[in-house]
Amino acid sequence: MSTHSLQQSAETEPATGRPATVPTQAGPAGDAPTGHMVVFGDDALAHRLAVELATLYGQRVTVVLPSLRRGHGPHIAALAADEGVSVTAVEAEQPDEATLRAVGVGEAAALALTSDDDQANIQAGLRARRINPGLRLVLRVYNRRLGGRIEQLLDRAAATHHPGLSPAALQASTTVLSASATAAPALVAAAVAGRGHVVHVDGRLLRLSVVSPAAPARGQEVATLAVTPGGAHPEPEGALLPDPESVAQESERVVLELLGRTQPPARTRRLPGLSALPFSTLFSPRLRWALTGLAALVIVFAALTWALTGQSPTRAAWLTTLDVLGIADPADEAGPGRKVLQILTSVSGMLLMPLLIALALEALGAFRTVSALRRPPRGLSGHIVLVGLGRVGSRVLERLWELEVPVVCVEAEPTALGIARARSYGVPVVLGDATQEGVLEAAKVHRASALMTLTSDDGTNLEAALYGRECNPELRVVLRLFDDDFAGDIYQALRDSYPRAATRSRSVSFLAAPSFASAMMGRQVIGALAVGRQVVLVAAVQVSGNPYLSGRTVAEAQRPGHWRVLAVDLVDPPERTPDLANPYLATPELLWTPVETRMLVDGDLVVVAATREGLGLLLRPDTTTP
Incomplete structure (x- = not known):
């Protein structure tokens, strides 16, 4: 495939006389292919995304990056040189409006901006929306709150230029994703023993877990993803999504379990830094023992004062406190025992001031440590x-x-x-x-x-x-x-x-790329589940026009090793929820584990578990026959 660059040439605007920067193509001339995909970025995600779009979805891809010799530029250049895929690499310093027009964003089907600079991605997304209002935009934005507001802003712009867009199409017009947020659940699930990876679907939870032959699944089992050979740390073997009839009953399996609607655990949010500052951290054990010993000594002296004077316990405690604090109240008319006791109490009270100073200094040091x-x-x-x-x-x-x-x-x-x-x-x-x-x-x-x-x-x-x-x-x-x-x-x-x-x-890019690629295709990947060193995707797929699904029963639509139908959406298309990954959906829409004889017809929406290759085959636009 081709690799070329965009050079900058200065011209003069007739109206203003000011120099204008216009990109010109310094390689083979040729218009950008209509309906192709454009990716801006030179990082690992841009490379993975180009591979995903070109090899799994059969798309023509243009990757725009500052240099083919820095960062992941050599990997992208090697991909562009591969005759087996339709990838073009273009060198350009930044995604300004002239560059966007030169690489064919005006005719492109989708644009992905994968830079780690949130502001640059947002600015380029706004420019691209002006150039091509119908463009599907996929932006990588780390700040999730900012990303949500930008997504709404760009969606409003798309709705203004295309008032007839359906809710589903409008939902797909702009997608803001974070590679780190997409990959974090799988990374955590790999590190924390006993906590399976969980994804939200239709307001419920799908959990990845290992089920031993003798133990049933704790939730509703919806699919077997892999078979493990056993051992101290079993790893999946063979192909993913095996045929259920080929799985031996004595095998240990990696399964998807459907759980109920769970709310996130309530956490008591205290002041920053104080949530992990217990009393044991605030004061050292020696000071705590010293304070405890002094308190016990005062209690003993109060009890002895009560026994010697015959006064009430409250009066005895009051007199002992005065003695400890050194407040003048001499026992002139008391007996020798009471006088000796007062002296001992006053001496013990001399220990109180250094102890209080030590407590204050140590607490101050602990607070300073926490603030750092x-x-x-x-x-x-x-x-x-x-x-x-x-x-x-x-x-x-x-x-x-x-x-x-x-x-x-x-x-x-x-x-x-x-x-x-x-x-x-x-x-x-x-x-x-x-x-x-x-x-x-x-x-x-x-x-x-x-x-x-x-x-x-x-x-x-x-x-x-x-x-x-x-x-x-x-x-x-x-x-x-x-x-x-x-x-x-x-x-x-x-x-x-x-x-x-x-x-x-x-690999963060390996875990995040399916979500970015799916968004560029106008589809929805709900979650990516890491099974060993492989990935199983949970995705929502339209049945209409898909030869692998339309007019087939659920049993006929299954393809072992590639995908498995998990659920069917029961809601009419105009009323469907555009985002099945929303964890707070009030009304469930999906029929899980549908009967194998159920017919899938145009207009249906199914949720599938698929391998990367399987989902690419299922969603390829050039698919005509199974």
């Missing part, structure tokens, strides 16, 4: 060590905190994005390079249950993971790696070297 960064507690164990507090690490930290999982963060850069979030959550942070000796030890990795290495550097992630395994051979490790072949080799080597420990290698 907490250190890992001395007896901490069973926690998760999270290395890297960038965009991905910050999202993962947020989800771990919501699940109330103890975590210690390690970050080399004090100004990293997630540092402020860790401080507000009261999460301990170790500042330092995780590959340096002593840093992971300070995070108590030898007593941790799992290690997650989520920096943007593969070498750092691998080195930290290997160092963590040396400290704790049975440590569960989740690695973030970009290169699939490299990740596969490392995964297998770690499995062979540490057979009793669980190892997971995950």
Whole structure:
């Protein structure tokens, strides 16, 4: 395929006389293909997205990036050079209006902006909407609140230019996604033992779990995703979505369970930093013992005063308090016992002032520590060590905190994005390079249950993971790696070297790309479930015009190894909810596990579990016959 660049040439505007910058094509001339897909970005997500669109959906793709020699430019250039896919690489410094027009956004079907700069993506999206009001826009925006408002703004612009758009088409006109937020649930599920990955569908929960042969599923089982061979840390073997009739009854299975409507657990939100500041952290054990001893001594003196004077207990406690505080009330007319007791009480009261000063100073130091960064507690164990507090690490930290999982963060850069979030959550942070000796030890990795290495550097992630395994051979490790072949080799080597420990290698772009590609195709991927090192997608698919679904029964529509029909939408098309992933839908719409003899007709909407290849085949626009 072709690779060319957009050069800048200066011309003069006749009306103003000012120089205008107009992009000109310096490679092979040719108009941009009508209905093609445009991707702006030079990161891992842009590369994965181009691969997904070209290979799985058979789309013609134009990737626009600043340089083919920096970042992931060489990977994209290699993809463009592959004659088996229709990918064109274009070099351009920024997605200004002239560049957008030059690469054919005016005639394109969809545009994805995958830069990690939210403002640049939003600005380019606004320009693209002006150029092509009917364009499907997919924006990568980290700030979710800002992204939601921008999505509404762009949807209003699309509705203004196309008032006849249906609600479903309007919903697909603009999609704002965050790669880190999309991948975070799968990363957390890989690290936290006993917590399956959960996705929201139709206001209910679909959970990924492992079911042993003797135990039934805890929820309603809707599909078998894979079969595991057993062992200490079983991994799925063979193809995903096997034929149910071919699954042996004695096999351990990875299944999808349908659960009820659950509300997020209520959390008591206290002041930032105080949520993790108990009394035991505020005062040291020695000061607590000293305060307890002084209180016990005062109680003993009050009891002795009551016994010697014969006065009421309240009066005796009052006199003892005066003696402790040194308030003049000498026992001139009392007996020797009372006088000796008063002297002893006054002497013990002399200990009160230093103790109060020590308590105040230690509390001040504890508060200052919390306002900065907490250190890992001395007896901490069973926690998760999270290395890297960038965009991905910050999202993962947020989800771990919501699940109330103890975590210690390690970050080399004090100004990293997630540092402020860790401080507000009261999460301990170790500042330092995780590959340096002593840093992971300070995070108590030898007593941790799992290690997650989520920096943007593969070498750092691998080195930290290997160092963590040396400290704790049975440590569960989740690695973030970009290169699939490299990740596969490392995964297998770690499995062979540490057979009793669980190892997971995950790529954020690999987990996020299906959602971006589906949005560009005008479809809805509800969730991506990591099964071993593979991914199963839960997606909503229109039956109309699809030769694999339309006019077929549910049994005939199934394709083992590719997709399985999970549910059918019962609502009329004009009244359907545009977003089945909304966790707070008031009225359920889906019929789960429909009978195999049910006929699928045009107008139906089905929810399927599919492999990446299966969903690409199911949604290919050029599909004519099964």
